[in-house]
Amino acid sequence: MVNYPNGKKHTTKDLVTKQEKHSKIEYGKRGMSFEDAIDKTNQYYITRQIAVIHKKPTPVQIVKVDYPMRSKAVIKEAYFKTPSTTDYNGIYSGKHIDFEAKETHNKTSFPLQNIHHHQIEHMQQVDQQGGICFLLIQFTHWEEVYLLLLEHLMFYWNRYMSGGRKSIALTEIKKDGILIPYQYQPRLDYLAALNMKDESED
Amino acid sequence: MVNYPNGKKHTTKDLVTKQEKHSKIEYGKRGMSFEDAIDKTNQYYITRQIAVIHKKPTPVQIVKVDYPMRSKAVIKEAYFKTPSTTDYNGIYSGKHIDFEAKETHNKTSFPLQNIHHHQIEHMQQVDQQGGICFLLIQFTHWEEVYLLLLEHLMFYWNRYMSGGRKSIALTEIKKDGILIPYQYQPRLDYLAALNMKDESED
Numbered sequence: 001m002v003n004y005p006n007g008k009k010h011t012t013k014d015l016v017t018k019q020e021k022h023s024k025i026e027y028g029k030r031g032m033s034f035e036d037a038i039d040k041t042n043q044y045y046i047t048r049q050i051a052v053i054h055k056k057p058t059p060v061q062i063v064k065v066d067y068p069m070r071s072k073a074v075i076k077e078a079y080f081k082t083p084s085t086t087d088y089n090g091i092y093s094g095k096h097i098d099f100e101a102k103e104t105h106n107k108t109s110f111p112l113q114n115i116h117h118h119q120i121e122h123m124q125q126v127d128q129q130g131g132i133c134f135l136l137i138q139f140t141h142w143e144e145v146y147l148l149l150l151e152h153l154m155f156y157w158n159r160y161m162s163g164g165r166k167s168i169a170l171t172e173i174k175k176d177g178i179l180i181p182y183q184y185q186p187r188l189d190y191l192a193a194l195n196m197k198d199e200s201e202d
Numbered sequence: 203m204v205n206y207p208n209g210k211k212h213t214t215k216d217l218v219t220k221q222e223k224h225s226k227i228e229y230g231k232r233g234m235s236f237e238d239a240i241d242k243t244n245q246y247y248i249t250r251q252i253a254v255i256h257k258k259p260t261p262v263q264i265v266k267v268d269y270p271m272r273s274k275a276v277i278k279e280a281y282f283k284t285p286s287t288t289d290y291n292g293i294y295s296g297k298h299i300d301f302e303a304k305e306t307h308n309k310t311s312f313p314l315q316n317i318h319h320h321q322i323e324h325m326q327q328v329d330q331q332g333g334i335c336f337l338l339i340q341f342t343h344w345e346e347v348y349l350l351l352l353e354h355l356m357f358y359w360n361r362y363m364s365g366g367r368k369s370i371a372l373t374e375i376k377k378d379g380i381l382i383p384y385q386y387q388p389r390l391d392y393l394a395a396l397n398m399k400d401e402s403e404d
Contacts, residue, residue, distance in 0.1 A: 052327045054287050059259035060277065075262065078277035085256050089291065091300075094332030096293040125254045130296030 034103045034138045034145070037187040038088070044186035045092075051191060053090030053097055059083050085122045086133075092191055096131035098123060099190075103138035109167035110137050112160045120157055123150050136180070136190060137173060146177035147193045236305045236340045236347070239389040240290070246388035247294075253393060255292030255299055261285050287324045288335075294393055298333035300325060301392075305340035311369035312339050314362045322359055325352050338382070338392060339375060348379035349395045 032040070038055070045051040064077035086100040100123075102114045115135070123133040133150040148168075155176075156168045178193040234242070240257070247253040266279035288302040302325075304316045317337075325335040335352035350370075357378075358370045380395040 046327060049327070049330060052324070052331055052333075057259045057261035057283075057285075058264075060262050060264075060280070062260075062262075073282060075280035075282070076278065078262070078280055080275060080277070081259075083259075091298040091328055091331040091333045094298070096296070096298045098293075122254070125248060125251070126293055128251060129254055129293040131254075131293045 032187070034101060034140075037182065038101055038136065038190075041186040041188045041190065042088075042090075045191065051090060051092035051097070053088055053092065055088050056083070056085070082116065082118075084118055086119055092132075096126065096129070098126045098131050098133045099136060101136040101138070103140050105140050106167075107139070107141045107170070109169045110139075110173060111167045112157060113166065115153075115157070120154075124154075132194065134194070136188070137177070139170065143182065145180045145182070145188055145190075146173050147180055147190055147197070148173060148177040149197060152176040234389070236303060236342075239384070240303055240338065240392075243388040243390045243392065244290075244292075247393065253292060253294035253299070255290055255294065257290050258285070258287070284318065284320075286320055288321055294334075294396075298328065298331070300328045300333050300335045301338060303338040303340070305342050307342050308369075309341070309343045309372075311371045312341075312375060313369045314359060315368065317355075317359070322356075326356075334396065336396070338390070339379070341372065345384065347382045347384070347390055347392075348375050349382055349392055349399070350375060350379040351399060354378040 035055070042051075042053045042055070045053060059081040060075075060078045061081050062075055062078045064075070066074045066076050068074065086098055088101065089096070089098045091097065100115065100119055102110070104110050104114065127133050127150055135148045135150075135153055136145060137148060138145045153168075156172065160166055178197050180188050180190050180193045182188060237257070244253075244255045244257070247255060261283040262277075262280045263283050264277055264280045266277070268276045268278050270276065288300055290303065291298070291300045293299065302317065302321055304312070306312050306316065329335050329352055337350045337352075337355055338347060339350060340347045355370075358374065362368055380399050382390050382392050382395045384390060
């Protein structure tokens with residue numbers, strides 16, 4: 001046991017990866033996390049040649065690496081970095097797709113503190129270049145996932161930035177967003193939701 | 203000193219990150235690695251609102267994380283994973299851009315073993331969706347960087363796969379590729395090279 005400079009003892013939780021923490025959440029006995037459902041959907045899209053969308057790796061600042069002889073390199077000290085972009089991007093029928101997926105345990109609203117300033121900035125930059133940006137928001141308590149386009153997100157973000165409420169009400173998300181039902185295959189057909197959005201706006 | 207199961211002692215190279223290893227290579231006293239030059243170029247493109255292209259984080263398999271009280275999480279054991287896609291992607295004037303950057307110390311050819319099968323597969327998928335895919339190849343000895351479009355890369359890749367030579371000759375790259383000169387700003391204007399390619403093919 002080593003004491004840290006602040007005099008506190010440190011606790012160790014071994015073998016708990018971010019992935020495993022996510023996987024603890026189950027949806028209607030389907031035993032799949034939100035992130036897993038998106039990954040499975042993306043695999044489905046790639047296999048069917050519908051789209052090529054991937055999650056970016058978790059950004060990590062590597063500080064110390066061991067190179068044991070005749071074994072592969074072992075990272076011995078690293079830290080999680082704040083992502084400078086969104087987690088997902090790719091291409092769908094010639095269109096650049098860029099989105100962030102967030103879940104909340106809140107029952108009535110989505111707290112905007114979940115989104116980083118630089119992620120908003122990134123999505124605005126992508127939007128300026130002609131990309132399609134959105135948020136996938138899961139209300140874990142209701143097992144409901146919504147797609148919210150950047151233009152709508154910006155309305156609520158600007159309200160927040162100008163001193164208004166710090167969250168988007170679920171009623172607002174129901175109004176502006178598109179519900180993506182959990183289904184067998186693909187698990188979360190967010191591209192279908194995107195197409196519905198296009199049609200409803202024509 | 204701990205012996206590994208194979209009886210060999212292991213050596214430890216502390217504080218050497220992938221980044222630092224790359225940075226050892228210098229170009230004409232500019233003290234910048236190939237990767238740094240691309241990153242700087244991408245920053246330039248973002249700042250000037252020319253394009254939004256980022257390097258993906260290095261994929262890492264996290265095995266063990268410590269959570270010291272009142273400090274941020276420390277990754278104590280992790281391994282480098284083989285990337286399943288290319289390193290760079292983004293959007294440029296509505297077009298999806300996807301590329302891989304590779305350097306070789308070879309003077310006369312680029313060994314195709316530098317490219318993974320799944321990276322080729324990934325670029326073909328992106329190409330099918332209408333994205334623009336290419337390779338940036340640096341011949342470190344000559345301080346020369348070339349852009350080679352996927353269609354050309356595929357010719358040499360297929361030659362390799364069908365039992366032909368395992369590399370692309372520099373003369374072939376000079377013929378099919380576009381030289382990207384190192385310059386002050388942006389460091390490596392690969393989008394200009396891409397535009398030249400478009401014009402030369404019209």
